[in-house]
Amino acid sequence: MIRYYSTNRQAPPVSLGEALLTGQAPDRGLYMPETIPAFSRTDLASLSGKTYPEIAEAVLSRFLEDCLPPETLRRLCRDAYTYPVPLEHVTDRSYILRLDRGPTASFKDFAARMMAGIFGEFNPQTGRDRVILTATSGDTGSAVANAFFGIPGIRVMVLFPEKEVSDTQRRQMTTLGGNVTIVCVDGQFDDCQALVKQAFADPELGGIPLSSANSINIGRLLPQAVYYVYAYAHLAEKMEPVTFCVPSGNFGNMMGALLAGRMGVPIRRLAVATNANDEVPVYFRTEEYHKIVPSRVCISNAMNVGHPSNFARVIDLYGGWMDETGRIRKTPDLAAMRRDLWPATVSDDETRRTIQSAWHEHGLLLEPHGAVAWAALNRYIAETGESGLRISVETAHPAKFPEEIGMLLGFAPEIPPALSGLDGREEWMISMADDYGTFRNLLRERYGA
Numbered sequence: 319m320i321r322y323y324s325t326n327r328q329a330p331p332v333s334l335g336e337a338l339l340t341g342q343a344p345d346r347g348l349y350m351p352e353t354i355p356a357f358s359r360t361d362l363a364s365l366s367g368k369t370y371p372e373i374a375e376a377v378l379s380r381f382l383e384d385c386l387p388p389e390t391l392r393r394l395c396r397d398a399y400t401y402p403v404p405l406e407h408v409t410d411r412s413y414i415l416r417l418d419r420g421p422t423a424s425f426k427d428f429a430a431r432m433m434a435g436i437f438g439e440f441n442p443q444t445g446r447d448r449v450i451l452t453a454t455s456g457d458t459g460s461a462v463a464n465a466f467f468g469i470p471g472i473r474v475m476v477l478f479p480e481k482e483v484s485d486t487q488r489r490q491m492t493t494l495g496g497n498v499t500i501v502c503v504d505g506q507f508d509d510c511q512a513l514v515k516q517a518f519a520d521p522e523l524g525g526i527p528l529s530s531a532n533s534i535n536i537g538r539l540l541p542q543a544v545y546y547v548y549a550y551a552h553l554a555e556k557m558e559p560v561t562f563c564v565p566s567g568n569f570g571n572m573m574g575a576l577l578a579g580r581m582g583v584p585i586r587r588l589a590v591a592t593n594a595n596d597e598v599p600v601y602f603r604t605e606e607y608h609k610i611v612p613s614r615v616c617i618s619n620a621m622n623v624g625h626p627s628n629f630a631r632v633i634d635l636y637g638g639w640m641d642e643t644g645r646i647r648k649t650p651d652l653a654a655m656r657r658d659l660w661p662a663t664v665s666d667d668e669t670r671r672t673i674q675s676a677w678h679e680h681g682l683l684l685e686p687h688g689a690v691a692w693a694a695l696n697r698y699i700a701e702t703g704e705s706g707l708r709i710s711v712e713t714a715h716p717a718k719f720p721e722e723i724g725m726l727l728g729f730a731p732e733i734p735p736a737l738s739g740l741d742g743r744e745e746w747m748i749s750m751a752d753d754y755g756t757f758r759n760l761l762r763e764r765y766g767a
């Protein structure tokens with residue numbers, strides 16, 4: 319059985335089920351698998367041409383085989399991955415992997431849907447509902463609310479900052495109802511996150527079984543390795559190495575790519591694309607890590623992260639140690655990191671120019687997050703002369719950014735079924751001041767403790 323250790327190494331290793339239900343380790347470190355199961359060349363070759371649910375089952379069974387019966391995992395993969403995962407050819411040997419066709423139109427669906435399924439299986443039947451509590455700046459909240467909607471024994475509460483979430487993003491959450499409660503906070507994303515953290519640390523709420531679904535939960539990471547294996551299995555010829563370019567904020571998506579590499583996908587290089595929140599690219603250059611506080615506001619808003627919560631895992635994977643405050647206590651193997659990862663920072667100006675040039679030169683429709691990656695990939699090709707297979711990741715549907723795209727390209731993207739029909743529907747939400755006392759009362763009143 320694979321066990322999960324804490325990156326701070328002051329807490330005992332646990333099973334996947336426990337890592338999933340607790341989220342963060344008690345010593346405030348992040349859980350990492352003690353061993354990463356590997357695919358042989360033959361295993362990888364046998365995946366070629368398989369469907370997404372089949373590949374998800376093949377990858378996840380390596381982590382879950384001791385804790386879930388195979389037929390249960392098969393059902394969860396089939397139920398979670400009911401939407402297309404397009405691999406679009408653009409030019410030469412460059413492709414776009416579109417992770418934007420899920421029910422809430424961002425790549426967060428891949429992890430949230432699988433995590434919800436696994437949670438449904440692992441949640442101890444205590445007769446009390448488990449409460450998934452999460453703060454969102456947009457995409458996570460809708461993906462999590464949608465994924466856990468209607469799962470028996472589970473209730474969901476999502477806090478969002480009133481002024482930082484678009485109308486569409488809000489409606490994606492507030493039109494669900496059922497076991498989902500949405501709380502609109504008169505504050506910023508950081509305030510929402512602080513309220514949630516305080517609730518987790520509050521002994522007076524000890525009677526409520528709370529779990530988090532934020533990006534540090536290992537349950538969100540494992541499903542994010544799957545689409546790299548899928549893209550490889552569909553495009554690569556004869557085990558050729560591939561370069562992926564990943565638009566990064568909290569580095570959860572990147573960790574998925576790194577896991578896929580450790581599992582045996584022959585990755586030549588991972589181009590790591592950030593917006594102006596460039597603390598990681600600066601770290602590669604200067605070997606000094608400094609958080610950016612407050613984070614810089616960019617049009618690729620889901621990547622406005624000044625201290626990526628999953629970077630501690632990347633450091634750990636390369637033999638270093640970053641503690642929960644963001645201090646690097648042990649230097650990782652920087653030479654190996656530089657061999658594997660190629661960081662690039664893309665400004666809003668360049669992001670906008672890239673949306674225009676991708677459309678005019680290749681008929682390729684991108685939104686800001688995918689455009690940051692595409693810009694970084696093209697810089698990588700220009701600087702390294704890379705001519706092999708390369709795949710850039712698109713993480714949100716362009717229709718989530720109608721104003722920006724309308725301004726740059728002169729038309730509005732076609733609205734996918736996931737985002738249409740939200741306008742007329744009834745919304746349910748609770749409005750709340752940024753006040754912990756009020757929040758605690760709300761939790762007690764709803765979930766009783």
Ligand SMILES: *Cc1c(COP(=O)(O)O)cnc(C)c1O
Nearest residue numbers: 457567568569570571620713714
């Ligand atoms: C969350 C998000 C990202 C950043 O992913 P991380 O795993 O946090 O690096 C990029 N694009 C979109 C659209 C997102 O929602």
